[in-house]
Amino acid sequence: MNYIPHTDTDRQVMLEAIGVESIEELFDAVPEAHRFPELNLPRPFSEMEVLAELHELQSANANTQDYAIFLGAGAYNHFIPSAVNHILLRGEFYTAYTPYQPEVSQGTLQAIFEYQSMLCALTGLDAANASHYDGATSLAEAVIVALNHARGKRRKIILSPGIHPQFRAVVRTYMQGKDVEFVGDEGQAEIDDLVAMLDDDTAMLAVGYPNFFGQIDDLNGLAEKVHAAGALLAVVADPIALGLFKSPGELGADMVLGEGQSLGIPLSFGGPYLGYFACTKKLVRRISGRIIGETEDNRGQRAYVMTLRPREQDIRREKATSNICSNQGLMALAASIYMALMGKCGLRKVAELSYHKAHYAAQQIDALDGFSVDTSKPFFKEFMVKCPKPVAEINEFLLHEWGIIGGYDLGQDYPHLQDTMLIAVTEMNTREQIDALVDALKEAAA
Numbered sequence: 001m002n003y004i005p006h007t008d009t010d011r012q013v014m015l016e017a018i019g020v021e022s023i024e025e026l027f028d029a030v031p032e033a034h035r036f037p038e039l040n041l042p043r044p045f046s047e048m049e050v051l052a053e054l055h056e057l058q059s060a061n062a063n064t065q066d067y068a069i070f071l072g073a074g075a076y077n078h079f080i081p082s083a084v085n086h087i088l089l090r091g092e093f094y095t096a097y098t099p100y101q102p103e104v105s106q107g108t109l110q111a112i113f114e115y116q117s118m119l120c121a122l123t124g125l126d127a128a129n130a131s132h133y134d135g136a137t138s139l140a141e142a143v144i145v146a147l148n149h150a151r152g153k154r155r156k157i158i159l160s161p162g163i164h165p166q167f168r169a170v171v172r173t174y175m176q177g178k179d180v181e182f183v184g185d186e187g188q189a190e191i192d193d194l195v196a197m198l199d200d201d202t203a204m205l206a207v208g209y210p211n212f213f214g215q216i217d218d219l220n221g222l223a224e225k226v227h228a229a230g231a232l233l234a235v236v237a238d239p240i241a242l243g244l245f246k247s248p249g250e251l252g253a254d255m256v257l258g259e260g261q262s263l264g265i266p267l268s269f270g271g272p273y274l275g276y277f278a279c280t281k282k283l284v285r286r287i288s289g290r291i292i293g294e295t296e297d298n299r300g301q302r303a304y305v306m307t308l309r310p311r312e313q314d315i316r317r318e319k320a321t322s323n324i325c326s327n328q329g330l331m332a333l334a335a336s337i338y339m340a341l342m343g344k345c346g347l348r349k350v351a352e353l354s355y356h357k358a359h360y361a362a363q364q365i366d367a368l369d370g371f372s373v374d375t376s377k378p379f380f381k382e383f384m385v386k387c388p389k390p391v392a393e394i395n396e397f398l399l400h401e402w403g404i405i406g407g408y409d410l411g412q413d414y415p416h417l418q419d420t421m422l423i424a425v426t427e428m429n430t431r432e433q434i435d436a437l438v439d440a441l442k443e444a445a446a
Contacts, residue, residue: 068433072424073408084264084337102305109304113292115336122242123256124249125278129289131332132275135259136170142234142255145286146204154203159185162211165413198229206234214382223252243347255279264338274331288322353427354381361425364438370445382424391421394444402440
């Protein structure tokens with residue numbers, strides 16, 4: 001098959017149109033001695049040899065098939081029904097891209113509509129887009145929505161230190177060069193401390209639910225205080241937790257966002273992931289990404305179309321509210337399939353199993369000499385453990401001696417939490433794995 005469809009005649013016509021006689025002339029700016037340098041490359045390999053090499057490299061990775069994993073901190077090892085991948089990899093899905101022509105994109109549009117509908121049910125809000133690149137991007141976009149909602153009259157953003165540190169770093173990168181003040185996340189502020197920072201210059205207050213430490217802060221009444229100050233409330237939420245706990249929409253949140261990797265997307269050593277975003281109806285015209293609506297065609301049949309989407313995000317940069325024009329379509333489809341397969345009862349079951357297994361693990365670890373679990377607040381599927389040795393040292397022991405991927409070293413991001421490990425437990429962790437972790441920690445402390 002010829003992968004270059006142009007004929008010699010086609011190429012000659014194009015060359016004449018730009019005023020040159022040959023393709024070589026296009027490269028006159030490159031000195032002839034440097035146009036085709038000799039490359040010191042190894043001999044070519046056959047497909048079998050390349051696959052063997054790749055498998056050998058792959059075997060050096062610690063993966064969830066061969067190791068028990070208790071590492072979370074934003075990416076989690078949840079069970080993914082095999083049907084997700086089988087449906088996801090159908091050709092009509094993984095080759096589909098931009099559904100600008102609804103008459104030939106009904107399948108893609110319906111899939112996005114269903115994704116948005118399920119996210120609205122999960123978050124308790126009116127509208128959702130599809131979608132952002134990851135949870136960090138979603139938070140950055142929430143900041144932009146808040147600033148635009150305030151029409152530039154408010155420039156202060158309050159971020160809880162309980163939001164993923166990488167999310168907060170991306171937000172600052174996103175907004176560099178802008179006249180925006182970020183406060184609240186550089187210390188150990190609690191919810192009441194964040195509320196005390198509200199003033200008439202505050203555009204948004206953002207909190208985690210659960211927070212980065214796995215804890216569930218009491219958010220009752222928070223929305224009223226934020227709204228009384230004229231600001232918006234954004235909640236960064238674990239979507240699995242929303243299958244069990246009260247939705248942020250019920251708590252009065254204006255925007256709910258976060259990382260959607262838990263919804264049927266594998267860890268994949270870091271991506272691609274999915275940023276989900278939902279909001280109240282009053283903000284729907286200010287959000288970026290795809291928004292799909294349901295309508296009727298001229299024959300009275302149900303039809304799906306892109307709607308409420310400002311085209312200036314593509315063609316008028318100076319007028320754009322965001323540079324987000326596309327979406328993580330394949331990942332959003334994976335999340336749609338996962339949520340549809342699990343249903344509300346399945347999502348609740350995943351959340352319950354994760355909750356109870358995490359609490360069993362915490363109880364066993366807290367009983368070990370030298371280890372103490374932070375129980376100052378309720379927690380979901382992650383909890384903090386104060387360790388008798390540096391976390392990196394303990395994790396190395398767990399990996400090499402027990403085949404266990406340990407928890408996250410919180411001291412990397414929070415100086416006051418040196419020697420503190422964040423352990424994540426999901427429905428995928430068996431009781432035998434948890435008991436092995438407890439035995440391994442006991443041995444590591446000896």
